[in-house]
Amino acid sequence: MSNRVCISLDAMGGDHGPTTVVPGAAIARERHPELHFILFGDEAVVRPLVEAEPRLKGAVEIRHTTVAVAMDDKPSQAVRQGRGKSSMWRAIQAVRDGEAQAAVSAGNTGALMAMSKICLKTMAGIERPAIACLWPTVRGESVVLDVGATIGTDAEHLVEMAVMGSAMARIVLDVERPTVGLLNVGTEEMKGNEAVKEAARLLRESKPANFTYHGFVEGTDLGRGTTDVVVTEGFTGNIALKTAEGTAKQIASYLKAAMGRTLSAKIGYLFARQAFAALREKMNPSRANGGVFLGLEGIVIKSHGSENAQGFAAAVDLAHDMARHDLMRTIRDMLEQTPAVAAGVSAGLDASLAQK
Amino acid sequence: MSNRVCISLDAMGGDHGPTTVVPGAAIARERHPELHFILFGDEAVVRPLVEAEPRLKGAVEIRHTTVAVAMDDKPSQAVRQGRGKSSMWRAIQAVRDGEAQAAVSAGNTGALMAMSKICLKTMAGIERPAIACLWPTVRGESVVLDVGATIGTDAEHLVEMAVMGSAMARIVLDVERPTVGLLNVGTEEMKGNEAVKEAARLLRESKPANFTYHGFVEGTDLGRGTTDVVVTEGFTGNIALKTAEGTAKQIASYLKAAMGRTLSAKIGYLFARQAFAALREKMNPSRANGGVFLGLEGIVIKSHGSENAQGFAAAVDLAHDMARHDLMRTIRDMLEQTPAVAAGVSAGLDASLAQK
Numbered sequence: 001m002s003n004r005v006c007i008s009l010d011a012m013g014g015d016h017g018p019t020t021v022v023p024g025a026a027i028a029r030e031r032h033p034e035l036h037f038i039l040f041g042d043e044a045v046v047r048p049l050v051e052a053e054p055r056l057k058g059a060v061e062i063r064h065t066t067v068a069v070a071m072d073d074k075p076s077q078a079v080r081q082g083r084g085k086s087s088m089w090r091a092i093q094a095v096r097d098g099e100a101q102a103a104v105s106a107g108n109t110g111a112l113m114a115m116s117k118i119c120l121k122t123m124a125g126i127e128r129p130a131i132a133c134l135w136p137t138v139r140g141e142s143v144v145l146d147v148g149a150t151i152g153t154d155a156e157h158l159v160e161m162a163v164m165g166s167a168m169a170r171i172v173l174d175v176e177r178p179t180v181g182l183l184n185v186g187t188e189e190m191k192g193n194e195a196v197k198e199a200a201r202l203l204r205e206s207k208p209a210n211f212t213y214h215g216f217v218e219g220t221d222l223g224r225g226t227t228d229v230v231v232t233e234g235f236t237g238n239i240a241l242k243t244a245e246g247t248a249k250q251i252a253s254y255l256k257a258a259m260g261r262t263l264s265a266k267i268g269y270l271f272a273r274q275a276f277a278a279l280r281e282k283m284n285p286s287r288a289n290g291g292v293f294l295g296l297e298g299i300v301i302k303s304h305g306s307e308n309a310q311g312f313a314a315a316v317d318l319a320h321d322m323a324r325h326d327l328m329r330t331i332r333d334m335l336e337q338t339p340a341v342a343a344g345v346s347a348g349l350d351a352s353l354a355q356k
Numbered sequence: 357m358s359n360r361v362c363i364s365l366d367a368m369g370g371d372h373g374p375t376t377v378v379p380g381a382a383i384a385r386e387r388h389p390e391l392h393f394i395l396f397g398d399e400a401v402v403r404p405l406v407e408a409e410p411r412l413k414g415a416v417e418i419r420h421t422t423v424a425v426a427m428d429d430k431p432s433q434a435v436r437q438g439r440g441k442s443s444m445w446r447a448i449q450a451v452r453d454g455e456a457q458a459a460v461s462a463g464n465t466g467a468l469m470a471m472s473k474i475c476l477k478t479m480a481g482i483e484r485p486a487i488a489c490l491w492p493t494v495r496g497e498s499v500v501l502d503v504g505a506t507i508g509t510d511a512e513h514l515v516e517m518a519v520m521g522s523a524m525a526r527i528v529l530d531v532e533r534p535t536v537g538l539l540n541v542g543t544e545e546m547k548g549n550e551a552v553k554e555a556a557r558l559l560r561e562s563k564p565a566n567f568t569y570h571g572f573v574e575g576t577d578l579g580r581g582t583t584d585v586v587v588t589e590g591f592t593g594n595i596a597l598k599t600a601e602g603t604a605k606q607i608a609s610y611l612k613a614a615m616g617r618t619l620s621a622k623i624g625y626l627f628a629r630q631a632f633a634a635l636r637e638k639m640n641p642s643r644a645n646g647g648v649f650l651g652l653e654g655i656v657i658k659s660h661g662s663e664n665a666q667g668f669a670a671a672v673d674l675a676h677d678m679a680r681h682d683l684m685r686t687i688r689d690m691l692e693q694t695p696a697v698a699a700g701v702s703a704g705l706d707a708s709l710a711q712k
Contacts, residue, residue, distance in 0.1 A: 219598025268628025
């Protein structure tokens, strides 16, 4: 049992709570039998669900709490009311205490980030945490960050995200030396805001040892998979992510309408229904569910609040991958092995301060 | 001929220059016989193309110039070399001089905006111009701005964009009282950066007379068509637009691959080919081509540089609509009729200055 991976779960998080979390955990365990879980939640609700899942037999410890963070709680309110006792806090705390290698919650993103920052603390050498997601592309997948942890950025934070995103890409995409792009409104050097231009200069000059800085990328490059990692500020990243989700839904609805309009189209649909099923699977956002909190002293994964059990299982898969391949150590190693980045950041800041 | 609409065209702009501009103008004139054009460009190239187009007979005046702005010229360089003499500048100047009611160019966006600002000047009461586009939605179309005129914003600029976008929506969407959303990372009041939060407060409190302030919208609302107008800062707006374009292309490539994979799918495709053609038409970005420069003392439309003649014709259609329904007067009226917005902006600025 040396390769046992233990994940703590906030059983009460998300729109559907334990009725999604428990079967989701079961699906993930079927794929990774080394998984074990600590489930935090209302035992009266959680236990019958766990007992109904043969795939979870002997793999779950339930820790009782009736305190749950609501989906619309403000982060400050959630921390005040849920610190130390809510299912969300305790799932994170299990990571801090070394009982679990990663925590997964489908709860309120703001509350999860606030609690994670307080409970786990920010990593040494990292200014602010970020949320990274896996973005489906025509070439496979890319790591995109920040998709909403913080609003506003500076060059230093963008450079840190390049390093952290590369560490995650090395694990999930299995590439030794990921390529990194900075999201911008054009690829020419003069384009963009000050933070992006300064980060580009730092990345270019510091010649990172563990990843390749590709240059600026645009919104169109996200779906194209031009780089393994795409770095951007949280406001823009969140809007880009939701715009892509919205566009995919929009096209799916056009397609559905087109295929039902004439008899000939309906017959065509019947012949091509397996192809459509494959397409639906490809476009299924659940496959890439899971936002990874990067830059904290521990691994926390956010599952989408409205996901079903398959979606939650994808988030657990991600937690498993990150724990199994030691994301924390990979980030630390990459930060250490790129002193040029750190030095470049300091030098850049000194230079920009000197100009003021 | 009282309803004659005259449009000036930069015949040398875009990846394909006059070979796209001239047939594009012809397509638009077939739809709107009241259209007349002043074409600026190299007469030796332009005249034979015009003479080959029976649909343009008697509707075109050619003004010769061999100076053209290159697609990769920096805006400052384009202004220095092209001021007063390039096809782009002279097309804009024709609007300033009252010869044309709108200008259309497929040239370099940065150069077109720089020249438009210098030649036409910013409208009274408007801080900075914006670029608006028509965004296809499941409900029809929305006006989205700014998609790349300026980087960075403040509350005042966002409020101005709400008014200008509403004026454009009134014309192109034919709604008397458009609804306006502010693009944000969530719909709750506490979400977003300071500019967005302050703009929301101003819009809520000023109770605009000509449009309805809906509240915050997210990236997913763009394709959904939740509001007639969506307002955002230029960096984020440009990335959202290109992300949607990229996602549409990505799904089209999945669809193509899926339909070619098995014999059954291929047969299905044959039966449904008209439905697919309708879908392709729906997803065709050329249909919604044309960025409208708002906030200048004249109408300038940017066509995408890589568009074909159909795409350029869509941009000319837009110019025709804007000129026909007097966009300039609509914006002025809406600004005047919403003194509360203007007052709110001043009060808000005073208050925020007082806090400093």
